[in-house]
Amino acid sequence: MSIFDVMESSVQTYARSFPVVFNQARGVWLHDNKGKRYLDFLAGAGTLNYGHNHPALKEALIEYIQADGIAHGLDMHTSAKAAFLTALQDIILKPRAMEHVAQFTGPTGTNAVEAAMKLARKVTGRNNIVAFTNGFHGVSLGALAATGNQHHRGGAGTVLANVTRLPYDGYPGAGEDSLLLFETMLNDNSSGLDKPAAVLFEVVQGEGGLNVASVEWLQRLEQICRRHDILMIVDDIQAGCGRTGTFFSFEPAGIKPDIITLSKSLSGMGLPFALVLMRPELDQWEPGEHNGTFRGNNHAFITARKALETFWQDDSFAAGVRAKGKLLTRRLQAMADKHPQLFDKVKGRGMMQGIACRSGEIADVITSKAFERGLVIETAGPNDEVVKCLCPLVITEAELTQGLDWLEAAIDETAGERLSKAS
Known part of the structure; x- marks a missing residue:
């Protein structure tokens, strides 16, 4: 038995799908302790948009550490924080005419979601949050209440309250108006829907199965929220930082969220880092009202700033992602x-x-066969039925083609085996 078998909780998941010991990573490649290399189509579940150990980010971090830069500072002012905030304002927010202010939460995405939900409730004086089918927002209790997946919800051990679940775009079926129910209930005093403080949603549902909200749906949702004085919270933790071809996933729709949560690839290098962006008038926190020992990771400030400066000064990187x-x-x-x-x-x-x-069984066979060929790729969706490509955005077209060739070979082998069994 390995040390992992002896010491690690059975709650581990990814290690079950990829049962090797990784010990090195560079760019889009992972290496195990036996010398085999793997093409990474998982990217830390969307945490490594710029790949593993990007040289520009790594160099900036090493230089900062060697100069005895502040590693931990609670929420005190540091030069690293100032440099990140300046880059965020100048490179991301101002060009998009966004005046949002930044709240550094605990270092996980779920903590950013918790803070966003708490703030919406504090500002509006209402308890209810509207979330959507197949949404995933984290597994701490507040965020878990807004998460749809029954596997994760079942681990709570308590009641998950103060969230109303409504159908996401396309959930009832093609051509069905999924926002009609929401608007009808808001206009009916006997609908039983407590007026929500906010709606919380992903523009592209990552863990929920790569469901995409249309521009029309997003714009109509915004109109409903504005008419009824409901805040809009976009959870851009997985879909943000360029993953969909723009820095924020909601940009093509032209909507203006009141609150945005970011984490995962925000640090640029896999360092824990989470952020809530809010319109200035919503910043009604009392000092320390939502706090945490690790709110604001100074090492992540360094790599996040460098990532913004390296990739987001113009549209060239995003254009490559779209291509x-x-x-x-x-x-x-x-x-x-x-x-x-x-x-x-x-x-x-x-x-x-x-x-x-x-079926989820088919997806599991395909991803297992892909891993045998050297491709690290996971599944998503309510039944783990979606084979999900989430490779680093810095991947070259040649590397992307190689990974897709391996995936296609795994699919062909799966199809052949099923055909043989059927005959």
């Missing part, structure tokens, strides 16, 4: 068309796409 997203769409659609007996459809947007299998 690779089109390549990904073409290849996945060809796989779906080739094996209609295995697949339902291609889902997602940008470099956050996947292929929905007809």
